[in-house]
Amino acid sequence: MPLWLIMFSGRAAVPTILSGPVWHVHEMVFGFGAATVAGFLLTAIPNWTGRMPLQGWPLAILVVVWCAGRAAVFCSQQLGPVAAALIDLAFPIVFLAVVAREITAGRNWRNLPMLAALTLLLIASLLVHVEAIVDAPTAELGNRLGVSTLLMLINLVGGRIIPSFTGNWLVKQRPDVRPPGAFGSFDRLALVLTGLALLAWTVVPDAPAGAWVELAASVAVGVRLARWRGWATWREPLLWILHLGYGWLALGLLLLGLSSLWPAIPQTTALHALTAGAIGTMTLAVMTRASLGHTGQPLTAGPATTAAYLFVTIATVLRLLAPLAGDDYLAALGVAGGAWTAAFALFVIAYARPLMTPRS
Numbered sequence: 001m002p003l004w005l006i007m008f009s010g011r012a013a014v015p016t017i018l019s020g021p022v023w024h025v026h027e028m029v030f031g032f033g034a035a036t037v038a039g040f041l042l043t044a045i046p047n048w049t050g051r052m053p054l055q056g057w058p059l060a061i062l063v064v065v066w067c068a069g070r071a072a073v074f075c076s077q078q079l080g081p082v083a084a085a086l087i088d089l090a091f092p093i094v095f096l097a098v099v100a101r102e103i104t105a106g107r108n109w110r111n112l113p114m115l116a117a118l119t120l121l122l123i124a125s126l127l128v129h130v131e132a133i134v135d136a137p138t139a140e141l142g143n144r145l146g147v148s149t150l151l152m153l154i155n156l157v158g159g160r161i162i163p164s165f166t167g168n169w170l171v172k173q174r175p176d177v178r179p180p181g182a183f184g185s186f187d188r189l190a191l192v193l194t195g196l197a198l199l200a201w202t203v204v205p206d207a208p209a210g211a212w213v214e215l216a217a218s219v220a221v222g223v224r225l226a227r228w229r230g231w232a233t234w235r236e237p238l239l240w241i242l243h244l245g246y247g248w249l250a251l252g253l254l255l256l257g258l259s260s261l262w263p264a265i266p267q268t269t270a271l272h273a274l275t276a277g278a279i280g281t282m283t284l285a286v287m288t289r290a291s292l293g294h295t296g297q298p299l300t301a302g303p304a305t306t307a308a309y310l311f312v313t314i315a316t317v318l319r320l321l322a323p324l325a326g327d328d329y330l331a332a333l334g335v336a337g338g339a340w341t342a343a344f345a346l347f348v349i350a351y352a353r354p355l356m357t358p359r360s
Contacts, residue, residue, distance in 0.1 A: 049106025248277030
């Protein structure tokens with residue numbers, strides 16, 4: 001993120017063969033986003049299948065393959081587009097094989113949709129590289145497909161964990177509030193509408209008909225969120241941040257629909273509500289909760305964790321308001337990017353030691 005801000009301001013250049021905006025989106029989706037998905041699945045799959053988690057040298061090799069992909073895309077002018085693509089795509093291919101092995105060995109057929117999501121991320125990243133190799137206009141399509149896949153994962157996974165975690169907490173801390181109900185027909189409707197809205201945006205991003213689907217999906221996601229009673233969790237940041245992250249999905253879909261009907265709203269504003277907001281916030285929310293649980297610490301947000309939540313929220317709000325800054329647009333972007341970076345830097349500071357030392 002800091003490097004992108006320096007590059008966007010014209011003070012430095014990145015030796016990538018991709019255009020600046022395409023490189024930025026690609027690295028946030030297939031670098032940051034793919035690492036997020038991998039971290040979540042490597043943590044969750046052992047719980048789903050009862051098998052041992054990936055660890056030791058196999059895990060270390062997977063990390064090295066991911067790092068090699070980031071370096072290859074960064075230096076793709078020197079490597080050439082084909083070599084960069086092969087190195088970068090090695091991670092999603094290898095990781096897809098790892099997840100397929102674990103799900104099939106554990107006969108965990110319920111989570112087969114995760115293989116579909118990983119396949120879509122692989123195809124999406126490939127489309128970005130195709131433009132660099134054969135000069136076909138596929139990069140933006142690939143980036144939109146990648147963003148949509150991450151958002152649909154948030155919709156699916158968030159729909160599982162947010163009402164579950166909220167219900168467990170309400171039973172213990174707020175018995176006066178009825179816990180969220182079980183997954184039902186309205187939840188299915190919200191998933192279908194969101195899927196259709198993201199499909200329309202991916203394939204025909206400027207189609208007026210798609211705008212109405214996006215608006216309908218926004219309403220469905222918002223109503224679904226309201227039914228999870230997040231307002232009752234205000235005393236526990238570890239919970240309300242999950243509701244806030246899912247709320248960015250509703251707002252982003254709303255802005256996406258409005259941007260097609262009302263050109264005064266830039267589509268980049270909607271895009272950053274969905275990415276910096278929904279993806280960034282949900283990443284931090286799930287990452288902190290999982291880290292606390294797996295290091296044996298109490299499931300409550302301390303000062304550093306709460307500050308990280310505030311920073312990622314401030315960053316998203318400032319990024320959405322940046323187009324209104326006029327001549328101070330670059331300064332507003334810098335502050336927003338700095339706050340977003342600070343949120344994840346705080347995570348590193350607060351969680352590095354617990355993650356690298358024996359479980360409490």
